[in-house]
Structures are given as C-alpha cells and as structure tokens.
Amino acid sequence: MAYENPDGIRIGLEIHVQLNKLKTKMFCGCSTDYHNAAPNTHTCPICLGLPGTLPVLNKKAVEAAIKVGLALEGEIAEETQFHRKNYFYPDLPKGFQVTQFDFPIVGKGKVVIEGEDGEHVVGITRAHMEEDPGKLVHIGSIEKSKGVLIDYNRSGMSLIETVTDPDMRSPKEARRFLDKFRNILEYLDVFDGNLEGAMRVDANVSVYWGTRVEIKNISSHKGVERALLYEIMRQKNVIRRGGKILLETRHFDEGRGVTISMRTKEEAEDYRYFREPDLMPMRVTSWIPAIKETLPELPDAKRARFMEQYGITDMHAKSLTSKIMLADFYEGVCATGMDPKTAATWTADVFLGELNYRDLAISSYDGMTIGFIHAKDPEIENSFKVPDMVELVTLFAEGKVSDRSAVEVIRAILDGTEEKTPSQIIEEKGLFKAEDDLVTRAVAETISENAAAVQDYLGGAEKSLNFLVGQVMKKTKGTADAKTARELIVKELKG
Structure with missing residues (x-):
C-alpha cells in the first residue's frame, strides 16, 4: 500500500556542511583547526573582510564539492561562479557572504532513504559552495539576550550547502535523510561530524500543502525531528483556529522544544545578489574523471x-x-x-x-x-x-x-x-562460566527455596520459570548459562 499523506506535510532541508577536514579556509590561508582555540585567533584581513583584501579560492574545497555532488548522483555544472549575498548581520564582517546563486557547482541529484512505506527517493535540488560566517554567542536566551559576543574564528570556513526537494513527508523521514546524508559525507572524508558546527540544518515545512515556514540553524538530527514535530503541530493548531500561516523564519529553542518567530522570510531579491568581481567563473568538468577515481x-x-x-x-x-x-x-x-x-x-x-x-x-x-x-x-x-x-x-x-x-x-x-x-x-x-556441578547445586537450592514459584510454574505460569532462572543466575553471579539453567530447572520439575 502506498504511503498516504492526508495532512499534506512537505519537508525540505537546507544542510550546511563545514569542510573542516581541509587545512585552510575557503579564501585565505588561516588554519581550520580553531575549535579549541581562543576566540578571534584564527583570523586574517581576508576572512575579517578588511578593505583592500582579495580572496584566493581553495582548490581542495572545489574538489570536495565535486566529490559530494558525484556521491549524490548530482549534475556537475559545466560552468560555476560565485556571487555576493548582501545582508547585514554582526557575524558577517564584510556585509555580504560569498556564495553561489544561479550557477551552483552541483545540480539535480538524489538520495535513497528508508521511508514510511519502503525505499523513498529524496531529490536534491542543488548543492553550492559558500563561506561560513562567524559565530554569535548570546548572553542569555536568544529572546532575552543582554548582549552578543562574536567569534570570527569560523568566518571564512568552507561550506557546502545542500538543498533538497520538499520530498520528505514526516519528521522521521527527515531524520533518516540526515543520517544517510551524514553517512555519505563521512565516507567521502570531507568533514568531521563530531566537531561543533560541522553540520547545521534549516528545515522548511508546510502542512495541508500550504505556506512553508523555515526553522533556522538546528544543530542535531534529533533536534530537527523535534523541531518539525512541534512546528507541524503548531501550524495545524493555527489553521484549526482559523488563523493563517505566515511565510516566516523561526528559531528552535532546544531547551523548551518550541519554535519562536524571528522575522519574515527573505526572498532572493532581498539579498541583492550580484557576481563576485574578485573571483573568476570556473570550468571544472575536466576535473571530474580524476575525482571519480578517488571516490570510495x-x-x-x-x-x-x-x-x-x-x-x-x-x-x-x-x-x-x-x-x-x-x-x-x-x-x-x-x-x-x-x-x-x-x-x-x-x-x-x-x-x-x-x-x-x-x-x-x-x-x-x-x-x-x-x-x-x-x-x-x-x-x-x-x-x-x-x-x-x-x-x-x-x-x-x-x-x-x-x-x-x-x-x-x-x-x-x-x-x-x-x-x-x-x-x-x-x-x-570471576566471569568464567560456572562449572556444571555449581549450576546443578544452584538449581537444586533455587527449587528448594522457592516453593511458591515452583507451584505457580507447575500450574502453568510460565513467568515463574523466568523468576527461577533469575535466582539461579543470582546464585552463580551471572556465570551460569541462562539457557542451560532453564533446561535444568524444567528437567528437574517435569522430569
């Protein structure tokens, strides 16, 4: 029977993966080994966006992106290029993010997961390269923060953002997709998922095939599942009460297990994309055969x-x-x-x-x-x-x-x-298996000391047999074989 989706749930994911196995950042020579370093010690004029600096693209990052694309059965673009995504936020020192817009390095692909009704294909819309912004540390909760500290060690790290089609139909399928996706990345050896910030997820979800809502920056697979479960319930309740679902961006509060409205959702035109003038377009199709040879x-x-x-x-x-x-x-x-x-x-x-x-x-x-x-x-x-x-x-x-x-x-x-x-x-x-005579003595003692349980078993209460076996295991301090103890008790009581 085909899986039914009466609630019209559609889930799509945007997964930001940090290529932290590379030795240097996306556009500069700063070390990527910053996780145990003091704040703002792995920076330079380029990743801080100081005036007059010019980026130099990390070739290894491009090769890693092609690897990911091939593993996702994606289309590698004949020509790809970078854009500037303009928005103001404290963790973005330049005032724009270097990313890819209409010429991503990877096009259509797919991942097969275990769905609600057997194997289920999740389409990959695209995967593109971009730089990571810095890290904001709120003093207090994000709602009642008394201040924000900024650490730019992460700024300029190589990222691959993978965008799925809205093909997942439940929070469980979304979590299974993330498990499978992370597994593929670990096989490719392009990132260390145990490091903080290695994978961050934005989840888009709608119910009754309606307006989608985005939940930003979820840091764990379990968190994605919990956030989606809450958000689906919230949207259904809004609609049930006659309300309207707004196109917005929400934050998932891990502690309370709820989503919180942050802002209305931005569209592409809000970011005023334009081509990055300091980076030339790339043709990488000639690289593909050699990279295919390295795929595990x-x-x-x-x-x-x-x-x-x-x-x-x-x-x-x-x-x-x-x-x-x-x-x-x-x-x-x-x-x-x-x-x-x-x-x-x-x-x-x-x-x-x-x-x-x-x-x-x-x-x-x-x-x-x-x-x-x-x-x-x-x-x-x-x-x-x-x-x-x-x-x-x-x-x-x-x-x-x-x-x-x-x-x-x-x-x-x-x-x-x-x-x-x-x-x-x-x-x-003292875990070596008990000798046969020790087990035999333990069985005899157990039968002698637990007359009520013996009568219950003989009367048809099978659970009493489990109790008797447990007593034998207790007497032998777990060294008896439970199967052997069971057989000896049955033999003794029923001949």
Missing part, C-alpha cells in the same frame, strides 16, 4: 557487498555500514578468520548497542583500534581493539563465558580507564 565505496554499495560477501542480513549490513569506521572495524574482525555472521551479531547488535546507550560517538579507526568520544563531552575518550573482540567472542564460542558475561566485559572496556584484555577482566571479575 559508498554506503549503499558497501551494504550490498557485505550481504553478498559475508552472508549477513540486510539489517546487520545497514547497521554496520551506518558508520564507515564501524564498517572498517567489522572487516578487521572478519579478517582474523572469525565467522562473519558471528562477528556481525556481536559488532552490530551488542557493541554498537552499548555505544549508543552510552551516547558514545565513533571518532577514529586505525586498522586495529576503534576510538570513540562522548557526544556531549569530547573530553571523555576510550577505545576498543579488534583483538579484544576476537578474543572475547572466541571465549564465548568455546563456552568459557556466558553471553551475559561477555556483554559485561564489553561494558567494562567501554567504561574503563585501564587497558586490560578480556581474559584479564574475566579473571578479575
């Missing part, structure tokens, strides 16, 4: 290969290819000779699940060790080694530790500050 295996292709080469499920392949460093880690484990299906289960289900539970973001992989940082506190760092995964899963396969104990070892490594092997952790915590 992209997520969809890697997912298909994993299923064919390793015989794993589509669900596991999706999870493992959701992060290129996780995919590389998985292949590192498989390269040791471990069964690929077993490796997929422990990597995708257990290891990735524990990372997500702890809000840990994968930050590196060097061929042997996968590193991660806490999403909200980058100071918290840790790592996990391929040999550790292999050793642990081998011990489990040999029956020396239970699955529960093996998970506890993974948690200990993720939470720990000392480097210890799985065997050392298992020895210290």
